[in-house]
Amino acid sequence: MRYRLTTGFFAFILNRLSGVILAVFLIPHFFSLYFIGDAARYEAIRGFYDTPVMRFSELALLGIVLAHGLNGIRLILLEAGAPTRLQKVFFWTALSAGALILLISIPHMMWGAR
Amino acid sequence: MKKAAFGWLLSRASAVVLVAGLAVHFSANHFGRPNASEHGIVMMRLAHPGWMAFYAVFLLAIIYHAAYGLWGIALEYLKKGRVLSAVKSALVILSALLVIAGLWILSDTQMLLANPPAPCYKCHSAGSTAGTIPSGRALRIFQ
Ligand code: HEM
Numbered sequence: 001m002r003y004r005l006t007t008g009f010f011a012f013i014l015n016r017l018s019g020v021i022l023a024v025f026l027i028p029h030f031f032s033l034y035f036i037g038d039a040a041r042y043e044a045i046r047g048f049y050d051t052p053v054m055r056f057s058e059l060a061l062l063g064i065v066l067a068h069g070l071n072g073i074r075l076i077l078l079e080a081g082a083p084t085r086l087q088k089v090f091f092w093t094a095l096s097a098g099a100l101i102l103l104i105s106i107p108h109m110m111w112g113a114r
Numbered sequence: 115m116k117k118a119a120f121g122w123l124l125s126r127a128s129a130v131v132l133v134a135g136l137a138v139h140f141s142a143n144h145f146g147r148p149n150a151s152e153h154g155i156v157m158m159r160l161a162h163p164g165w166m167a168f169y170a171v172f173l174l175a176i177i178y179h180a181a182y183g184l185w186g187i188a189l190e191y192l193k194k195g196r197v198l199s200a201v202k203s204a205l206v207i208l209s210a211l212l213v214i215a216g217l218w219i220l221s222d223t224q225m226l227l228a229n230p231p232a233p234c235y236k237c238h239s240a241g242s243t244a245g246t247i248p249s250g251r252a253l254r255i256f257q
Contacts, residue, residue, distance in 0.1 A: 037222035
């Protein structure tokens with residue numbers, strides 16, 4: 001089979017790549033929480049994440065979560081028997097919903113507005 | 115039900131749990147800088163059994179889902195044999211370690227809550243906005 005750059009193939013690669021990135025990220029994420037029993041140490045680690053660069057990285061991580069999660073819902077719906085002709089509609093709906101959520105999250109994650 | 119089908123169903127069920135779980139987790143811990151994940155605030159939240167239950171379920175769902183997904187990728191690229199079995203063992207061990215680490219972290223918070231160094235986390239948190247949990251309007255039900 002030859003690979004073709006269709007919407008479906010792009011969605012597949014996106015899902016796979018984002019899934020692997022998220023899985024790898026779990027390890028440092030758990031590690032940084034490991035010192036929760038020691039408030040001073042926990043706060044020292046958290047201080048490292050509370051810089052503009054790290055905040056922005058976290059925002060990027062939310063983007064990856066959204067890409068994987070919303071695309072995952074699309075896959076589950078199709079597997080469960082939703083008509084395949086809706087495939088592209090689902091993809092673009094997921095993409096715009098994700099973009100919207102990410103946009104709304106920017107002030108909350110970068111500057112702490114709520 | 116066949117074993118493979120059950121594993122598959124569980125991976126889809128965990129995905130659905132993760133959608134809700136990630137929404138809660140992000141709005142509680144990663145929204146509202148600078149103090150949403152401050153030590154005292156996290157502690158106050160985890161003083162509530164609802165949050166403990168939430169994190170226990172979230173932990174199991176995320177580890178199962180990730181391990182199942184990575185295993186699926188391995189099955190696709192690797193032929194049956196030594197390498198595939200090694201990948202399987204690595205995934206099982208890593209998942210077990212992460213579950214243990216997660217439960218350890220959760221139990222550590224409970225030990226600290228049972229044995230608080232002053233001040234009491236349930237009343238006020240050290241150095242943070244006293245008595246309020248900035249975890250988003252929707253989550254105030256847990257306070
Ligand atoms: C927002 C919630 C999530 C949903 C709805 C979701 C959904 C899905 C679905 C439906 C698949 C199946 C893809 C397939 O079998 O072809 C999948 C794969 C995968 N997911 Fe998730 N997922 C979510 C969150 C996560 C998280 C947080 C992680 C990492 C910790 C993760 C890691 C993976 C991995 C590694 C795969 C395998 C990718 C592949 O086979 O190409 N997922 N996910």
